[in-house]
Amino acid sequence: DYERALNLHKITANKVFKQRVIPHWLPGNTQFWYRNDLADKAREFILVNAETGTRQPAFEHERLAEALAKAAGKEIRPDRLPIDKLKFTKSGSELQFTRGGKRWKCDLRSYEVREVSKDERTTSSLRPHAELHPSIRTRDETSVTFINRTAGNVEVYWVDFQGERRRYVTIRAGQQHQQHTFVGHVWLVTDKAGKTLAVFVATEKAGDAVVDDNSVHKTAIKEKPKAEKPRGESPDGKWFAFINDYNLYVRNLENGEEIALSSEGT
Structure with a gap:
């Protein structure tokens, strides 16, 4: 390949x-x-x-x-x-x-x-995930700011593509750390004894990963993941953008009409 x-x-x-x-x-x-x-x-x-x-x-x-x-x-x-x-x-x-x-x-x-x-x-708060899973390979850069609001130090690990933990940084109580990463990469936060406190997944928008009692509680609960929209679909579900034969199209999802926005790859 x-x-x-x-x-x-x-x-x-x-x-x-x-x-x-x-x-x-x-x-x-x-x-x-x-x-x-x-x-x-x-x-x-x-x-x-x-x-x-x-x-x-x-x-x-x-x-x-x-x-x-x-x-x-x-x-x-x-x-x-x-x-x-x-x-x-x-x-x-x-x-x-x-x-x-x-x-x-x-x-x-x-x-x-x-x-x-x-x-x-402006940043968004990342939602703690209920389960740990391997990171997804992407090339879309982003960043996560880990904010430690617990009473003790926390350890931050990157979860690689095989699901293995790779330790990155220790964050003291009340401190924060900005981490460059990629969309879909998974980050695990534990206490000094290795107990899981929170799991976060990097998103396209830079986000704050707040570690506190609330995030620990949410991580302990098994949540059914929400189905994600196809990547080309608009947030309101009315349009879908896609490539066909190297040309760009948009499809109106209400009536099925397709509009070609380029021809011969240009």
Whole structure:
């Protein structure tokens, strides 16, 4: 499989290379952005309007590259923007993204960029899971902030793809630790004696993993996992985005109508 992948890369060098689409739906559930990975490690970010059946660059790649290069003090190519986890404001005038493990924002009118301060950052609280299971392999980066609200030190372990524990860090009582990770990776928190306190699974949105009496109680209860929506489906269940023959489509799940958003892989 590895040799086959290498040969495929040679065959598709300098050509449009679309095999899948991971839509990130915007509020309102009519638009989404996705990252289009191209040959030679190039990439582009596309904004799609499912209602009108149109697609366009999510922003001006050259202007953002220029602004980031100025902020970073080094050259950044427009077709290799080192950003991820895009978030647009409702008005569409501002873009937030992750770069180098930090959160940034860009005014899409002036293309001024700056780092998002701690006070501006928003995270979600991760729900403790009832059962321990192996991590899932993904390439989607994220982060988890472990917050120890117990009376003693806690140990944090990454659960690898075979279900084995790998110790990462000790967090003192009342302290916290931010951990870079990937979506679907499983993290186990124990007390110093090895008793399980909480199990967390990293999500696409950076989250706080709070370890306290409440999380310990929830972890002890066997919960039936909720069925997850297919990855291409919009949160309101009205649209589904997918790739067919290297082209992007959206399907209206209410009437079954499919709209082609690209042709011949472009």
